[in-house]
Amino acid sequence: MKKEILRTIKFTLIAASAGLIQMGVFALLNELLHLNYWLSYLIALVLSVVWNFTFNRRYTFQSATNIPRAMLLVFAYYLVFTPLSTWNEHFLTVIRCWNEYLVTILNMLINFVTEFLYQRFVVFRKSLDTNALAERKPH
Numbered sequence: 001m002k003k004e005i006l007r008t009i010k011f012t013l014i015a016a017s018a019g020l021i022q023m024g025v026f027a028l029l030n031e032l033l034h035l036n037y038w039l040s041y042l043i044a045l046v047l048s049v050v051w052n053f054t055f056n057r058r059y060t061f062q063s064a065t066n067i068p069r070a071m072l073l074v075f076a077y078y079l080v081f082t083p084l085s086t087w088n089e090h091f092l093t094v095i096r097c098w099n100e101y102l103v104t105i106l107n108m109l110i111n112f113v114t115e116f117l118y119q120r121f122v123v124f125r126k127s128l129d130t131n132a133l134a135e136r137k138p139h
Contacts, residue, residue, distance in 0.1 A: 003129075008116070010060040015052060015112050022048035026104060037100065041089050042082070049078060056119060062134035065127035073123045081111060 022044045029040035053074050057063050063070065085107040092098040092106075 007060055007120070011056055011116050011119075012112075014055045014060060015116075017055075018048040018052035019108050019112075021051055022108065023101075023104070030100070037093065038086055038090060041104065042086060045078075045082065045085070049074070052115070057124070058131065058133065061119065061124040061127070062129045062131045063124045063127040064131040065124060070123050074119070077115065077118050077123075081114065085111065 024044075025047050026040050026044035029035045029043055030037060033040075035043075053071065057065075057067070057070060088107060089100075089103050092103045093100050
């Protein structure tokens, strides 16, 4: 139980840093470069996903799993999440006139919960605590 609480805290901190990257990139592309809103969202999302996956694989899930396989599983998650969240962004900001940043934060919260569950119970389920970092810790 203690290990899972620590794992959740690590995921939260790494996800928060990925969220800062996503918001920063989104603001840069949307406000300064005036890219299309959905394109700004999509680019920011991809960059935050790469960051999040890299650090969570190593530090949160401490997985020595096959990286291409794990990335393919994460890619599968985003094949579903990205179109749904992009549609949600468009629907809520363009059709319902919600604030762009509020909707982005809402999608980030949905992503945070669903991605943790997906990575913990699908992507890294059989390879938790198998990398060199985990092997060095006393059990």
